Amino acid sequence: MKSDAIIIDEIKSIINNAQTAAIRAVDHQRVLMYWSIGKRIFEEEQHSRERAVYGERLIGYLADQLKPQFGEGFAVRNLNRIRQFYRKFPIVSTLWTQLSWSHFRFILTINNDEKIQFYLQESVKNNWTARQLDRQISSQLYERLLLSTDKEKVLSVARNEKQPADAKEIIKDPMVLEFLGLKPEAAYYEKDLENALITHLQEFMLELGNGFSFVARQKRIHLDGDDFFVDLVFYNRLLQCFVIIELKTHKITHQDLGQLQMYVNYYDRIEKLAHETPTIGILLCLEKNDTVVKFTLPEKSNVFASKYQLYLPTAEQLSEEIQNEVIKQQQKEIE
Structure with a gap:
């Protein structure tokens, strides 16, 4: 016979799985x-000649009638979001059953259809919570991935x-x-990071x-x-x-790159199995210096420098980064 502890754990697992399934069913x-x-709402608006004006009146009227009985979910702001939700996803079969209303609420903040598809695919594939x-x-994940590869590759991997x-x-x-909670202006050591x-x-x-x-x-x-x-x-x-990660709280030097290259060489020659691909x-x-990286490492090196930041980037900052990367790629092609 199974021990009492094992039986209890199995029953707890059954209960937890059922509760999770029930929550997902309610969310869907x-x-x-x-x-x-x-x-x-959308169909009703289409019957009016003055759709924009009538739409606003209709939303206000619905909020007045529904909110007292059904709560804040039917306030003007959320009813506008609900109308937008249908217009963004007019075919019901395009709705992902794994995603909650909170997921879709965040998706609705995106204006670009390709970005929407990317985040939908990634949410389901990685089982992201709404918070994640x-x-x-x-953090503009989509834009940051475009800094290292092209749009079609980003979307095809997501799909x-x-x-x-x-x-x-x-x-x-x-x-x-x-998420680390470290202040950009504060002093900290690599061990702290x-x-x-x-x-x-x-x-x-x-x-x-x-x-x-x-x-x-x-x-x-x-060694x-x-x-x-x-x-x-x-x-x-x-x-x-x-994948080996070395942490530096300063602007990188050629010594830093050389040290990491040595670690990569060690893993490739000692730890890597025959069927595995080269160590990254x-x-x-x-802070990094692309010129130092370029002249320190071999052309086909599997060592990369990536800078970190302790705050969420703005759209303007990433736009500038992407533009700079485009210019760099164009210069490489000329060379």
């Missing part, structure tokens, strides 16, 4: 309810039409680490992206009497390779 019914209400989706939108085949397709630059990343490992894994699993911190490498310690080691199952090295730094 709410999504369908809001879609149907949005559809009815909000964070990814706020599972292809798996990442290149390290550049998974590396974000910049990485946004606002490492400890904060380990403390917030779940959030950091979300920021790293798809397919990452944690392997080790301060991994000891012994002919000398000891070296790798800050963080991950494994990416999509690329089937180790990421130098996560406060």
Whole structure:
């Protein structure tokens, strides 16, 4: 017979799974309810000659009639959102059953259809909570991925039409680490940054992206009497390779890059199995110098520099980053 503890754990698991399924079912019914209400509002508006004026009057009238009985979900602001929801998703079969109304509410803040599809696909594929989706939108994940690869690759990976085949397709630059709670203007050491990343490992894994699993911190490498310690080691199952991350709280130097290249060489020659792909090295730094990176590393090196920032970027900042990256690519093509 199974022990009492095992039986209790199994029954608890059954209860938790049933509760989760029930919550998702209720959430989906709410999504369908809001879609149907949005559809009815939209149809009513189409019968009026002065649609814009009538639409505003109708929303106000509905809020007055529904809010006292059904609550804040039927206030003017949310009814406008419900109407927008139907107009954005006019075909009910396009609604993802795995997503709650909170997910769709965040999706509705996006104006670009390609970005909407990207975040929908990624939310379902990675089982993001609504809060995680909000964070990814706020940190402008889509735009940051475009800094390292082109739009079609970003969308095809999101749709599972292809798996990442290149390290550049998974590396974000910049990485946004606002969840660490470190102040940009405050003094802190690399050990402080490492400890904060380990403390917030779940959030950091979300920021790293798809397919990452944690392997080790301060991994000891012994080379002919000398000891070296790798800050963080991950494994990416999509690329089937180790990913080594070194942390620097200063502007990178050629010595930093050389040190990381040595760690990558070690993992490629000692740790990597025959079926695995070459190790990736990421130098996560406060500030980088692309020219130093270019002339320090071989042309086809698997070592990359990515700067981090401790605050959410603005649309203007990322737009400038993307434009700068376009200019850099054009200059490379000329060279």
